[in-house]
Amino acid sequence: MNLEHTEVKFWGGLRTIGGTIISVQYKDARVIFDYGLIFSPASSIFDGKIKERNVNTVHDYVKLGLVPPIDGVYEKSDIAALDGLLSVEEDNRETAVIISHLHLDHMGGMGMLSPQIPVYLTDETVDLYETLETIGEKVPGHRPNLKKCHFHETFQVGEIKITPIPIDHDVIGACGFHIATPDGAIFYTGDFRLHGRHPELIEQAITKAKELAFDVLIMEGTTLQDIEESKNLIVPDATLPDQLTKEKEVVEKMQAILQETTGLGLFNIYHRNVERVQDIIALKNTSGRKVVFELETAYVADQLLDSKDFAVYVSADTKMEHAAGTLPEWKQALLEKYEHVEAKDMNANPAGYFVQTTYENSLELLDWNVENGAYIHANGTPLGDYDPAYHNLLKLLKYIGLERFVVGTGGHAMPQHLKYVLEKLDPKILVPLHSFHPERLVPDNGRLLLPEYNATYIINEHNMHKQ
Incomplete structure (x- = not known):
C-alpha cells in the first residue's frame, strides 16, 4: 500500500485512560504510537485467576481486543487463526513503533509486535526497560526489537520525520513526539504534568514544538471531568494550587x-x-x-x-x-x-x-x-x-x-494546566484523548476534532479531515 497523502488512524485511547495507539502513514512508510494496554482491573478478562497462554499470547490479545487488529505488525505464526489480518511478512510497508514512556498503558502491548518491527524509545527508557526485564517486569509476548532514539535528534521512517521532545512525567525518559510528513505535522504530547520536578521541560517542549511547527496537536486529557462533576469552565492557569502536592x-x-x-x-x-x-x-x-x-x-x-x-x-x-x-x-x-x-x-x-x-x-x-x-x-x-x-x-x-x-502525586496535568499548555501551543487542530471526557478540552482559536475508531483521516496542505 503506497499512499500519496498522509493517512492517520486512531486504534485506541480515544475515550480511555491509556491504550493510545495511532498510526501515521505516508507513501509506503508508517509510524505507530504508542502501543499500550488499557488498565482496568475491575473489568479485565485477565483477572489474575485466568491463566494466560504462552503459545497463543498474541492471538489471544488480538481476539480479546486488548491490542487492535492492525495489518502488518504481527508475526504470521501468531495470527494464523485470525481471518482477514495481514501479517508482517505479507505487508510491504516500512513500519516503526515509537513509545513515549514506560507506563503499561503506553507500552504494555509492545511484546505483541513482530520482532521485525523496530520499537523506538529514548535512551533512559531503554535502560529502564532492560532493568525491569531483568527483575521479571518484561511485557508479555515477544522481546521487543528495541532501538534507542535521542531527545531533539530527528530520525526518519521513510519520508516521515520523528523528533523526540522531553517532557515531565513520573517516569524517566518520557517524551512527546513531533511527527512530520510533506503534507503536514503532528505534535503528540504524551503524558505530562506541570507539578513535577522538571516543569521547565514543559515550557521548553512548547517552545520546541512551535519552532518545528505543527498542524495537529494530539494531547492527553486524563484529569478532565464531566461538566456535571467539575461544575466549572476550564480556564488556562499555570499556577500550582496550594492543595496540589508537588x-x-x-x-x-x-x-x-x-x-x-x-x-x-x-x-x-x-x-x-x-x-x-x-x-x-x-x-x-x-x-x-x-x-x-x-x-x-x-x-x-x-x-x-x-x-x-x-x-x-x-x-x-x-x-x-x-x-x-x-x-x-x-x-x-x-x-x-x-x-x-x-x-x-x-x-x-x-x-x-x-x-x-x-x-x-x-x-x-x-x-x-x-x-x-x-x-x-x-x-x-x-x-x-x-x-x-x-x-x-x-x-x-x-x-x-x-x-x-x-502521600503522593500523579503524573498528569490538572485541567487548568492542560488548558494553559493548549493555549500556549495554539494549534490549528486539537485532538484530545487519553480521557473519559476529551470534549471538555476546547481550543480558543483552533478546531476541536474528536476522531472515531475505524475511520481514516487525511492530512494534506497542513490540514486534517475525515476521508
Whole structure:
C-alpha cells in the first residue's frame, strides 16, 4: 500500500485512560504510537485467576481486543487463526513503533509486535526497560526489537520525520513526539504534568514544538471531568494550587510522618518513578532511619542511580532460594553488595527503619512489629477504588492495626494546566484523548476534532479531515 497523502488512524485511547495507539502513514512508510494496554482491573478478562497462554499470547490479545487488529505488525505464526489480518511478512510497508514512556498503558502491548518491527524509545527508557526485564517486569509476548532514539535528534521512517521532545512525567525518559510528513505535522504530547520536578521541560517542549511547527496537536486529557462533576469552565492557569502536592513535596511529607511515628515506617511506591526512589534514599540522612528496599527496587536503584546508601530486605523466601541454590544472579549480586535486613532486625528496633512493602508481598507484614507504625501509600499499586485489590489492602491494614497515610502525586496535568499548555501551543487542530471526557478540552482559536475508531483521516496542505 503506497499512499500519496498522509493517512492517520486512531486504534485506541480515544475515550480511555491509556491504550493510545495511532498510526501515521505516508507513501509506503508508517509510524505507530504508542502501543499500550488499557488498565482496568475491575473489568479485565485477565483477572489474575485466568491463566494466560504462552503459545497463543498474541492471538489471544488480538481476539480479546486488548491490542487492535492492525495489518502488518504481527508475526504470521501468531495470527494464523485470525481471518482477514495481514501479517508482517505479507505487508510491504516500512513500519516503526515509537513509545513515549514506560507506563503499561503506553507500552504494555509492545511484546505483541513482530520482532521485525523496530520499537523506538529514548535512551533512559531503554535502560529502564532492560532493568525491569531483568527483575521479571518484561511485557508479555515477544522481546521487543528495541532501538534507542535521542531527545531533539530527528530520525526518519521513510519520508516521515520523528523528533523526540522531553517532557515531565513520573517516569524517566518520557517524551512527546513531533511527527512530520510533506503534507503536514503532528505534535503528540504524551503524558505530562506541570507539578513535577522538571516543569521547565514543559515550557521548553512548547517552545520546541512551535519552532518545528505543527498542524495537529494530539494531547492527553486524563484529569478532565464531566461538566456535571467539575461544575466549572476550564480556564488556562499555570499556577500550582496550594492543595496540589508537588513531586518535590512528597518526600517532605514522608519525612513529617516519620518524625511523628515511634514505630516502623513503611512505604509503597511505584519504582518506575526512579526519581522518587532517589528521594527516598536521601531520607536516611534526614530521618535517621535505615532505608530498606525489596530486591526488585534495590536492583532498579543499583542500576540507574548513583545513590547507593540503602539496605535490602531478605525475606524467608529469599533465604530459602539462597539455601537451595536457585537465587537468580541479579539477586545474588545485590546480597553480596548491600547490607541485609531481616524481620528480626526491624523488630528489635522498629523506629530505626523505613521499609518498602509492595502489595504482592503484604504477608511479610505479619512477621513485622507494626505497632505504632505508619504505612505510607505513595502511588504504589493498588492505586485506588477502581481496583478490587485496593479494598483488600485496606482490609489487611485494618486487620493488623496499621495506620495508612496517602502521600503522593500523579503524573498528569490538572485541567487548568492542560488548558494553559493548549493555549500556549495554539494549534490549528486539537485532538484530545487519553480521557473519559476529551470534549471538555476546547481550543480558543483552533478546531476541536474528536476522531472515531475505524475511520481514516487525511492530512494534506497542513490540514486534517475525515476521508
